Amino acid sequence: MFSVLGNAMLAMSLLFGAFGIIIVSLSLIGDNDYRFLKSGRMAFLSSSTLVVFSTIILVYELMTSNFSIIYVAKYTSIETPLLYKFTGLWAGMEGSLLFWLVIQSFFFILVILQNRKKHPRLMPWVMITMAVIQMFFLILINFYENPFDPVQKGMVVNGQGLNPLLQHWAMVLHPPALYLGFIGFSVPFAFAMAAIITKNLDAVWIQTTRRWTLMTWVLLTIAIIMGGKWAYVELGWGGYWAWDPVENASLLPWLTATAYLHSVLIQEKKNMLRLWNMILIMLTFTLTIFGTYLTRSGIVSSVHAFAATDLGIWFFGFIILIIVVNAVLLIIRRKELESKNKLESFVSRESGFLFNNMLFISMMLAVIWGTMYPIFSEAVTGFKITVGSPYFNRIMIPLGLLTLALTGIGPLLAWRKTSIRSLKRNFILPIVSALLLTAIIAVSMDLKMVYPLVSIGLMVFVSMTILSEFYRGMKARMRMTGEGMFKSLFTMIDKNRSRYGGYIVHVGIIMMFAGFTGKAFDKEADLSMMPGDIQTLSNYEITYVKQWFESPDSNPDTRSNHVAKIVKLDVKKNGKKFHIMEPEKRFYTDQNNQPHSEVAVKTTLNEDFYIVLGDVDLKTGLATMKVRINPMVTWVWLGTLVLLIGTLVSINIEEFFRRKSK
Amino acid sequence: MSFQKKFALVVVVFGVLVAAWISVEFKSEEVPFISVNDLLEKHDQFTQARFRLGGNVDDGSILYSDDKLTVSFLLKQDESLLPVNFTSAEIPDLFKDGAEVIVEGAYEEGVFHADNLMTKCASRYDEEGEYQTPEMEG
Numbered sequence: 001m002f003s004v005l006g007n008a009m010l011a012m013s014l015l016f017g018a019f020g021i022i023i024v025s026l027s028l029i030g031d032n033d034y035r036f037l038k039s040g041r042m043a044f045l046s047s048s049t050l051v052v053f054s055t056i057i058l059v060y061e062l063m064t065s066n067f068s069i070i071y072v073a074k075y076t077s078i079e080t081p082l083l084y085k086f087t088g089l090w091a092g093m094e095g096s097l098l099f100w101l102v103i104q105s106f107f108f109i110l111v112i113l114q115n116r117k118k119h120p121r122l123m124p125w126v127m128i129t130m131a132v133i134q135m136f137f138l139i140l141i142n143f144y145e146n147p148f149d150p151v152q153k154g155m156v157v158n159g160q161g162l163n164p165l166l167q168h169w170a171m172v173l174h175p176p177a178l179y180l181g182f183i184g185f186s187v188p189f190a191f192a193m194a195a196i197i198t199k200n201l202d203a204v205w206i207q208t209t210r211r212w213t214l215m216t217w218v219l220l221t222i223a224i225i226m227g228g229k230w231a232y233v234e235l236g237w238g239g240y241w242a243w244d245p246v247e248n249a250s251l252l253p254w255l256t257a258t259a260y261l262h263s264v265l266i267q268e269k270k271n272m273l274r275l276w277n278m279i280l281i282m283l284t285f286t287l288t289i290f291g292t293y294l295t296r297s298g299i300v301s302s303v304h305a306f307a308a309t310d311l312g313i314w315f316f317g318f319i320i321l322i323i324v325v326n327a328v329l330l331i332i333r334r335k336e337l338e339s340k341n342k343l344e345s346f347v348s349r350e351s352g353f354l355f356n357n358m359l360f361i362s363m364m365l366a367v368i369w370g371t372m373y374p375i376f377s378e379a380v381t382g383f384k385i386t387v388g389s390p391y392f393n394r395i396m397i398p399l400g401l402l403t404l405a406l407t408g409i410g411p412l413l414a415w416r417k418t419s420i421r422s423l424k425r426n427f428i429l430p431i432v433s434a435l436l437l438t439a440i441i442a443v444s445m446d447l448k449m450v451y452p453l454v455s456i457g458l459m460v461f462v463s464m465t466i467l468s469e470f471y472r473g474m475k476a477r478m479r480m481t482g483e484g485m486f487k488s489l490f491t492m493i494d495k496n497r498s499r500y501g502g503y504i505v506h507v508g509i510i511m512m513f514a515g516f517t518g519k520a521f522d523k524e525a526d527l528s529m530m531p532g533d534i535q536t537l538s539n540y541e542i543t544y545v546k547q548w549f550e551s552p553d554s555n556p557d558t559r560s561n562h563v564a565k566i567v568k569l570d571v572k573k574n575g576k577k578f579h580i581m582e583p584e585k586r587f588y589t590d591q592n593n594q595p596h597s598e599v600a601v602k603t604t605l606n607e608d609f610y611i612v613l614g615d616v617d618l619k620t621g622l623a624t625m626k627v628r629i630n631p632m633v634t635w636v637w638l639g640t641l642v643l644l645i646g647t648l649v650s651i652n653i654e655e656f657f658r659r660k661s662k
Numbered sequence: 663m664s665f666q667k668k669f670a671l672v673v674v675v676f677g678v679l680v681a682a683w684i685s686v687e688f689k690s691e692e693v694p695f696i697s698v699n700d701l702l703e704k705h706d707q708f709t710q711a712r713f714r715l716g717g718n719v720d721d722g723s724i725l726y727s728d729d730k731l732t733v734s735f736l737l738k739q740d741e742s743l744l745p746v747n748f749t750s751a752e753i754p755d756l757f758k759d760g761a762e763v764i765v766e767g768a769y770e771e772g773v774f775h776a777d778n779l780m781t782k783c784a785s786r787y788d789e790e791g792e793y794q795t796p797e798m799e800g
Contacts, residue, residue, distance in 0.1 A: 236752065343669050351669070358673065362680045369684055374695070384695035386714055388766070388778075391691035395684055526751040528729035595755040614751035615730065624730045624751040 003069050006057035007148040009050040014138045016047035021131050024124050037124060041112055044127055047134065048105035055102040058095065058147055062088045067156035071095055071147045077161035079561045079590045083172065084162045090175040091162055093296060093311075094147035099175070100292065101137040103183045108134060111187055115208075122205065125194035133186055136318050144310055161590040164562070170230035177223035178250060182288040184216025185257065189285035192278055196329050199336055203268045206277065211651050213264075217257050218647040224250050225640045236597045236612040238524065238628045240636065243392040248371045249291035252364055256284040259360035262353050269415065272350065275330065275337040276357070282326040287364075289319055294371075345417040352410035359403045366395040397451055401458060404513055407506050408462035411469060430464035455517040459510050466503050473500075493649065501650025508643030511635045518607070518632025526614075531621040538629055540578070540609060543570040547616050547623060552589065562586045564598070565616050567623050571602070571609065578602070583613035583625065607631040693766060698739040705769050714766045715744070715774070721759045733757075737765065737774070748776040756781035 020043030027036030058071075062085050067073040075091040076084070090096040108130045115123055141147070165171075188209035195205035227247065228240030241247060260280040266273050293315035330337070343350055370387050377385040412426040438457035447453060470489070477488035493500040525537045529544040536542070545568040552559055565585045571578045584598035602609045607629055614624035663671075695714040705713075717739035724735045732749040746765055757763065757779065767776035 342666055344665060346669070346672075354669075354673075358676055362677075362684075365680070366684050369688065373688070378695075383697070383700075384714075385692045386695050387688060387691050388693065391687055394687045394691065526731050526749070528731050528751070597752075597755060612752055614753060622730060626751040 002057050003061055003066070003148040003150065006054040006061075007146065009054040009057070010138065010142055010146070010148075013047040013050035013054070014135070014142055016043045016050065017131050017135050017138060020044045020047060021128055021135070024128055024131075028124055040124075040127065044131055045109060045112060047131070047138075048108045051098075051102050051105040051134075051138075052109075054148075055089070055098055058098060059086060059089055062086065065159065067159050068151050069147070070149050070151050073151060073156040073159040075160070075162055077159040077590050080159075080161050081167070084167050087166070087172050087175075088162060090179075091166060094141070094145040094149075096175070096179075096296065097137060097141050097145050098147050100179055100183065101134065101141060103176075103179050104130070104134055104137065104186060107183060107187055111190070119194075119204075119208065121198050122191060122194040122200060125197050126190045129190035129193045130186060133190075136314075140311065140314055144314070161561070161588075164586070164588045164591060164594060164596045165234055168230055168234050170226050170233070174223055174226040174230055177219050177226060181216055181220025181223045182250075182253065182292060184212055184219065185253065185281070185285050185288050187212040187216075188281050192281045193329070196278060196333050196337075199333070201274050201333070201336055202271060203264075206264045206267055210264075213257075213261065214647055214651050217254075217261060218644055220250070220254050220257065221643060222640060224254060225636065229637065232633070233599060233601065236599050236626075238522075238610055238612070238626070238630060239519075240633070243367075243370070243389050245371050246295050248367050249294040251367055252371075253284050253287035253291055255360050255364040255367070256280055256287060259357045259364075260284055262356050266350055266353055270339075270341045270350070272339040272341045272343075273354075274339055275334070278330065278337060280357075282322075282330075286319060286322050286326075289315070289322065293319065347413060347418045347423070349410065349413045349415045349418075352406060352413045356403065356406050356410060359399055359406065363396060363399050363403075366399070367392065370395075400513075400516075401451065401454055404455070404458045404462060404509070407509060408458065408465040411503070411506075412465055426465070426468070429468060430461045433464050434458070434461035449520055452517050452520045455513060459513055459517075462506065462510055466506055469503060470500070497652050498650050501646050501648075504646030504649055505643050506646075508639045508641070508646055511639030511642055513639075515632045515634070515636030515639060518630070518635070521631045523629040525627050526624070527627055528622065528624050530623075537627050539574050540627075540629065541572040541575070542611075542627065543572075544568075544621075544623065545570050547618060547621050549618055561590045562588045562596075565613075565618060567613055567616050567625075569600075569611065573609075579609070581609075581611055583611045585613050585615060603634055605634055608633045698737060698742040698744045701769055701774075702742055702744065712766065712768055713774075714764060715739070716762070716764045717744075719757070719759055719761045719763060724759060737763070744774055745772065746774045746776050748779045750779070754779060754781040 020040045023036050023043065024040035027033050027040060061069055061072050062076055063082065065072065065076060065078055065085065071092060071094050072088070075088040075095070080088070088095065090099045108127075111126065111130065115126070119126070188205075191205040191209045195201055224247075225240075227250065231242070232238075232240040260277065263273050263280060264277050267277050293312070296311070296315075343354075345351065370391050374384045374386045377383070408430065409427075414422060434457045437460045438453055441447060441456055442453055473492045474485065474489045477483065477492045478485065481488060481491075483491065523538050525535075527535050527537075527542070529535060529542075531544050531546055533544045534541060535544075547565065547567045549563070549565055550559055551563040552561070563586070566582050569581045569583075571581055579602040581600040581602060583600040586596045586598055587593045588596060597612050597614075600611045600613075608631075610628040610630055612626045614626060616623035692710060693712045693714050694708060694710055695716070696708075698715055698717055701713055701715060715737060717737040720736035720738040720743060724733060726733050731751055732747065733753055734745065734747050737744045737746045748765070748767075754763075761781050764780045765774065765776040766778040766780075767774055769775075
């Protein structure tokens with residue numbers, strides 16, 4: 001019953017959206033009739049609210065297990081825990097399209113309400129842009145992938161349940177964060193479109209969307225890392241990043257968005273790079289649609305998947321439309337986009353940002369090439385040429401390290417032109433300490449690997465430059481105001497949040513690099529053991545104690561939907577007691593006994609000890625397992641946390657809420 | 663030459679270098695995804711050392727070593743059969759008779775030594791008709 005309502009709401013939303021676009025366009029022709037604009041705004045608010053309500057209905061149907069809806073039957077079952085019934089919303093194609101749409105609609109509502117009395121010239125075009133994006137997804141959902149489609153014949157007694165791999169906290173949070181992180185860019189994109197159409201090409205559109213952009217960027221970052229965390233603990237191959245096309249799809253807009261975050265600073269400060277920033281935000285938005293398309297269409301596994309669904313054609317068409325419209329606008333407005341200020345020196349803040357942009361764009365191209373070439377090659381030659389992690393690592397490690405180096409250099413360069421004297425003053429200490437520490441580490445650890453050494457050196461260098469920035473700023477303030485150390489430190493950060501927040505983000509990035517660098521020192525072993533056996537890997541000693549079996553009958557509370565074979569391992573580190581580890585092999589009874597390895601991980605600050613149970617013969621006790629030592633992994637997660645804090649400082653989140661509550 | 667032109671030149675040179683570098687690295691790491699039949703008949707025509715193959719595990723062909731760390735099986739695609747070896751404690755969960763698999767590795771004297779064995783990924787939701795109809799009554 002409700003599902004019919006949900007369906008009708010989606011159809012009505014489409015009508016309201018179309019009506020809104022027409023009437024707002026009418027308001028722009030002729031004498032800017034305010035009444036037209038007002039009813040257009042109401043139409044968009046209605047279309048978006050309808051989407052929100054229909055999503056609430058789908059969630060209700062999922063939670064109450066109404067299996068007369070195909071979607072509910074496909075992705076949940078009676079046994080599915082309530083939380084995962086809810087996350088069923090984004091478990092499949094139809095639901096995740098609706099989820100995409102509802103987030104976009106929610107943002108649309110926010111943007112309209114936030115800017116009711118602001119930007120009268122920009123807002124009509126902002127609304128039209130966002131409405132067109134909304135229409136695209138509404139068309140897909142109404143005509144191709146309707147989540148409310150009823151089961152055609154017969155009655156479904158129980159649904160299929162959610163894939164056990166997706167039943168994990170990181171998979172509860174990853175898709176919403178990723179979608180927020182993708183869709184949020186539609187807001188700065190819409191403002192960019194409005195700016196270019198109405199010729200308001202100074203930094204207003206950038207400043208007004210600054211919070212959106214930063215918030216979206218940090219959510220996208222967290223989403224990518226959370227996806228890695230999920231892969232690390234759920235997929236059992238011991239890593240968090242594999243250059244899988246689906247991962248790459250989320251990285252692509254992140255790379256251009258990061259470039260954009262940096263280059264807009266030049267436009268805000270010097271009104272330069274107006275064309276370039278326009279291109280970057282257009283590219284970022286296009287890549288978010290492209291990323292959604294890559295992950296949802298299945299095209300990466302085979303080009304044949306492309307023709308199999310109409311969805312692929314629609315997405316492809318929409319992407320082409322965005323690119324064509326953007327290109328035409330850029331060409332028409334090329335004169336207005338020219339900047340009066342010019343670059344003056346290679347050694348300046350501006351140039352630093354530009355080099356940063358060149359690196360990010362290079363990384364984006366390398367990733368897109370490695371991801372898409374297999375598809376092109378299959379289309380052209382009939383068989384795929386693929387590349388794996390080695391290709392990506394060989395390109396991305398050096399480019400990443402260069403970017404890290406710029407993280408240290410850039411902020412210390414002066415605007416316009418940097419003098420030799422200030423170069424010396426700013427860089428001698430960081431360079432010397434980096435070289436010294438790297439040399440000490442290289443000798444004491446007998447380390448001869450180039451990239452890890454370079455990485456360590458750069459991490460020290462960048463840390464030192466950031467530290468000295470904080471120190472110098474604090475000292476100057478103490479001298480000026482006579483405040484104490486902490487007071488002047490905090491007021492200094494508070495007075496220049498975007499700058500110092502940025503530095504804190506950089507600290508997070510350094511910590512993440514520490515984690516990435518640890519990858520070079522991974523150790524692993526394939527073990528085959530009988531109960532009582534003892535084996536070693538590096539300084540760890542593993543004693544295989546026993547094996548046993550648990551089922552819904554023996555453990556109804558913890559194992560309601562699966563049976564498990566478990567082994568107990570007593571692990572010692574450096575001869576001392578370390579941890580009892582119990583990796584499992586599970587079989588999900590509500591999923592045709594789909595097997596699943598539950599890894600055992602013991603995390604410490606400097607390394608993870610990671611065991612995956614391959615299989616265990618319950619009778620003889622013969623067990624195979626993969627054992628890994630993964631150094632520094634925790635620093636990736638910790639770095640992400642610091643990055644989040646830095647972004648929040650930069651956004652000035654407290655002030656935002658203070659203002660809201662007034 | 664004005665500074666703007668100089669900078670543009672640097673950007674262009676950088677771009678060309680990066681593009682050349684990307685294509686060189688790509689060439690050196692590329693792994694053709696070919697059919698079992700092509701590998702058996704034309705493996706000496708390929709310059710690459712590593713290949714990626716897809717197919718199904720031939721029924722009843724799975725054999726484990728005593729320590730269960732090495733698995734050998736016959737990869738079947740159309741009518742071609744290829745013996746495959748794979749050594750790892752981590753045999754994918756969905757690996758079994760008839761399973762659709764992708765292997766990556768090197769081909770040596772009639773045997774394919776895989777260092778990567780992937781089964782059709784269950785985490786990708788329902789792409790490519792993975793979806794089976796729920797059990798229905800009536």
